[in-house]
Amino acid sequence: MHAATAADAVAGVQPKLVIEPGAERELAEILRLSNEAGLAVIPRGNGTKLGWGNPPTRADLILSTTRLNEIIEHAWADLTVTVEAGCTIQRLQETLAQHGQRLALDPLWPEKATIGGVLSANDSGALRLRFGALRDLIIGATIALADGTLASSGGKVVKNVAGYDLPKLVTGALGTLGVITRAVFRLHPLPRNTRSFSVAAASAEEAKRFVVAVQDSKLAHTSLQCHFSDDTSPVSDILFEGTEAGLAAQENQLRDLAEHAAVSEASRSTWTAREELWDFSDRPCTAIAKISILPASMARTMKLVENIAKRQQVRWRALVYATGLGWLRLEGKPEALRGALHELRSELEAQHGSLVALHRPEKMPAFDAWGSAGDALPLMKAVKQQMDPKSTLNPGRFVGGI
Amino acid sequence: MGHTFDELRAIVGDRGLISSAEELHTYECDGLTNFRVMPRAVVLPNTTEQVQAVVRICHRERMPFVARGSGTGLSGGALPVENGIVISLARMNRILEVDFPNARVVVEPGVINLDVTGRVSPQDYFYAPDPSSQSICSIGGNVAENSGGAHCLKYGFTTTHVLGLEVVLPDGSLVHFGGKTLDAPGYDLAGVFVGSEGTLGVATKIILRIVKRPECVRTLLAAFPSTNEAGAAVSDIIAEGMLPAAIEMMDNLAIQAAEAAVHANYPNCGGLLLVELDGPVAEVDALMTEVKKICSSNGAPEIRVAQSDAERALVWKGRKAAFAAMGRISPNYIVQDGVIPRTALPQVMSEIERLSQAGGLRVANVFHAGDGNLHPLVLYDRRIAGQEEAAEALSSQILELCIAAGVAPSTHCSFRIPRKSFQLLASVAKSPVNTCRTRPNPQGSRNVIDPRRWTPQLNPKRAACIRRCATNSWRLWEMRMCMRRLPRMPWPEFSRSW
Known part of the structure; x- marks a missing residue:
């Protein structure tokens, strides 16, 4: 336990205390006491995504999971792992790799990001296309509730279809329903070999056509993403995993499919391109958002971004996955950034999509991080009310003021 | 009651309301045939609006209702509630939209699982979850039960393939969870709804993901x-x-x-x-x-x-056909559905063999070996005095065995809920020879509003049924009690008056 410093501020709100419990029981007990005392608690892993979501309406103490970092059991023959929330993704992957396995997930900053943080922020990367999101990989969780109850749900078996799916409920809940203290995941084998290719496109429309064609083909690709920006032509990356024989065959099919477009071998590092969007050389003038669209409306959306960016005089760069999830970086004056995000959100929501602001510069006029949660918002509020009636956990940071 | 029926009839039409005893017999159970409850009536709505109107009346009259699809489930998901009505979604069986570039299909709950694949297979796509009953079971029922199938090892369960839902809540209001795009802001209520056994609402529209067929x-x-x-x-x-x-x-x-x-x-x-x-x-x-x-x-x-x-x-x-086929080698059988860590298989199998010999009954085993889903089938002959009881006893012993193998005792947690064990206890099914053939299922969909099962409030009658099935019930009660300690889902409350 130590006093909080300026470095512990959460989106500009200064907490007073940082507590790092060494056991799940301890963490639950601290949570119970805080809840009784009416203190606001901000759960934190290594803090890589602490700025996501809205600023908290109150913040008294930071409850850190970093000391809860044990890999409890890697049941490799059953393809499952039980791990505590504070363990980093990279350390988990290194342990799993000893038996040729992995958590089939490529979140941001794996060397620092913790299991609990990645789960709460629901952060997934390019591998999601083949292996699904965290909601598809998590099979059990232990959650410390605001009243100090340690609730476990799910099990250690890959197939789990009985009872309400609480692990899914806390995944992506930004720590507003409870503090995840441990999780059980289903695992996948590490690939034997991988090959990555980049395919150039003359326009967003051409890039989209390529993505739709690949998705509609018999290729068994693992990841597929497109880079767009205001000053370069689009490039698509595709990742294959498998046996040498299988990869060679797929390379040929890919070249046929790409027709006249230039296909070049890409390095593995292209799959961490998402992290490059968080380059903060000009922090006060940079905003980053996650967008969700239908994959086939990729070109139309990029055209939209282009038009809005021109109007608002902001620079832009985007990385869009074949799943329809994309990451957009905007640079410009804070007012213009807000204007662009606002316009784009309205357009995307009108097409059943969404825009979630992940990074907003401090000077940017107030802008809700989440946007509309639709007609289910009253139910979501009721869920919050049920699990954390005093709004102890991350007050005000989630959708609709939750 | 007559007045209520008139109101229901006005919503769904004369042919949409079934209230004669002989017709109601079809609906008194699903694939779990040893539990039977005669519903007061069955309504067959055609549209979401009709479902809402029917549910509003149930809400007002405090009349419990259970939604039903094809009625193929082996866990009693469509078992009616005494003095309640059944909402059959059989007539809501339209495929509303097929979007190949985005690999999405929008269906009503009564659409048959295999018909989704049938509709998209000319373009070489398929709908991945493939429960054994896929040629007759409905998407609505699959959603309620989070159905899997042999190929879920690679492709995942129903929950992975459901992107969005339109749901009528127990008070008749309409909400939308998830959507055509991923990661809609807010809690993953679609994830909670899938597999909730129809206890949270009636799905009236479901957005599915389809998959390209492999080479x-x-x-x-x-x-x-x-x-x-x-x-x-x-x-x-x-x-x-x-x-x-x-x-x-x-x-x-x-x-x-x-x-x-x-x-x-x-x-x-x-x-x-x-x-x-x-x-x-x-x-x-x-x-x-x-x-x-x-x-x-x-x-x-x-x-x-x-x-x-x-x-x-x-x-x-x-x-x-393996389950149904048991009818060829035994007059009666009980099927169980358990999940164990795959590594525990040899130990569990030899223990089942020992129990089988000790109990003097044959046990057949079908196993989804990739993910540890074990289906032991206890074979018996009801005509021989005492065999049914012996089979139930053996069945519950096997259930205990699976629980013991699958759930590691945890010293860290105040409690642990082995969800699979709920599935286990819900699936203790006895079948007279062959449910699929001897008892024709009503056409159409399957989706369950069940106000009792797995909600913290447990229907005493249902508990008694479970006790009868699993004679060693203390364990099960313990699990129920654990469930009660979990935060309740804050859904509009079902009437408790019954």
């Missing part, structure tokens, strides 16, 4: 002396870093039954392994060679790869 599919059959060797081969396949589309295992009794029923041409052996690989031809060929090697080195004297689509279809027909 090729190959199915291998390997005959082992016993399930132990077959299990060792599965472990080796996993250790080699392969993720087959399906790995199924059957013991000798299950093989005999499948043979008797559909002549699948299975080798007669102690443990049969069925391994399916799919993907690009070059990839599958390379891996199939390895699988064959692994099977031989684990002592399989006979290994075959299905040579044609017809042969492959026959292999699967045998597997999917």
Whole structure:
């Protein structure tokens, strides 16, 4: 336990205390006491995504999971792992790799990001296309509730279809329903070999056509993403995993499919391109958002971004996955950034999509991080009310003021 | 009551309300046939608005209702509530939208699982979850039960393939969870709804993901002396870093039954392994060679790869018919549905064998070996005095065994809820010979609003049923009590007056 410093501020709100419990029981007990005392608690892993979501309406103490970092059991023959929330993704992957396995997930900053943080922020990367999101990989969780109850749900078996799916409920809940203290995941084998290719496109429309064609083909690709920006032509990356024989065959099919477009071998590092969007050389003038669209409306959306960016005089760069999830970086004056995000959100929501602001510069006029949660918002509020009636956990940071 | 019926009739029309005793018999149970409750009436709405109107009346009258699809479930999901009504979604069976560029399909709950694949297969897509009853079960029912199937090892369960839902809540209001795009802001209520046994609402529209068919599919059959060797081969396949589309295992009794029923041409052996690989031809060929090697080195004297689509279809027909096929070798049986860590299989199997001998009853085993889903089938003859009770006792002993194998005792947690055990206890099903054939199911959908099961409030009658099934019920009660300690889902409350 130590006093909080300026470095512990959460989106500009200064907490007073940082507590790092060494056991799940301890963490639950601290949570119970805080809840009784009416203190606001901000759960934190290594803090890589602490700025996501809205600023908290109150913040008294930071409850850190970093000391809860044990890999409890890697049941490799059953393809499952039980791990505590504070363990980093990279350390988990290194342990799993000893038996040729992995958590089939490529979140941001794996060397620092913790299991609990990645789960709460629901952060997934390019591998999601083949292996699904965290909601598809998590099979059990232990959650410390605001009243100090340690609730476990799910099990250690890959197939789990009985009872309400609480692990899914806390995944992506930004720590507003409870503090995840441990999780059980289903695992996948590490690939034997991988090959990555980049395919150039003359326009967003051409890039989209390529993505739709690949998705509609018999290729068994693992990841597929497109880079767009205001000053370069689009490039698509595709990742294959498998046996040498299988990869060679797929390379040929890919070249046929790409027709006249230039296909070049890409390095593995292209799959961490998402992290490059968080380059903060000009922090006060940079905003980053996650967008969700239908994959086939990729070109139309990029055209939209282009038009809005021109109007608002902001620079832009985007990385869009074949799943329809994309990451957009905007640079410009804070007012213009807000204007662009606002316009784009309205357009995307009108097409059943969404825009979630992940990074907003401090000077940017107030802008809700989440946007509309639709007609289910009253139910979501009721869920919050049920699990954390005093709004102890991350007050005000989630959708609709939750 | 007459007045209420008039109101219901006004909503769904004369032909949309069933209230005569002989017609209601069809609806008194689902695939779990040893529990029967006669509903007061059955309504068959055509539209979401009609479902809302019916649910509003139920809400106002405090009349419990259970939604129903095809009624194929083996866990009593569509079992009516006494003095309640059944909302059958059989008539809401339209495929509303097919969007190939985005691989999305929007359906009503009564659409039959296989019809989704049927609709998209000309473009070479399929709907991945494939429960054994896929030719008659409905998407709504699949959503309620989070159905899996042999191929969920690679492709995931229903929950992975449901992107969004339109839901009528128990007070008649309409909400939308998820959507066509991923990661809609807010809690993952679609994730909570799928598998909630119809206790949270009635899904009236479902957005599904469809999958492109792989370039090729190959199915291998390997005959082992016993399930132990077959299990060792599965472990080796996993250790080699392969993720087959399906790995199924059957013991000798299950093989005999499948043979008797559909002549699948299975080798007669102690443990049969069925391994399916799919993907690009070059990839599958390379891996199939390895699988064959692994099977031989684990002592399989006979290994075959299905040579044609017809042969492959026959292999699967045998597997999917395995439950129903028990009727060929036993007058009655109880099927259970448990999940154990795959590594515990040899131990669990030898224990089942011991219990089977001690109880003097035969037990057949069908196993989704990739993900540890075990279906022990206890065979008995109801006409012999005492056998039914013995079968129930044996069945519950096996259930306990699975629980013990699957749930590690935890010292860290104040409690732990083995969700699979709920599934286990809900699935203690007795079937008179063959449910699919002896009792024709009503056409159409299956979706369950069930106000009692698995909600913290437990229906005493239901608990009694479960107690009867699982004689050693203390454990089950304990689990119920654990469930009660979880935060309640804050859904509009069902009426408690009944």
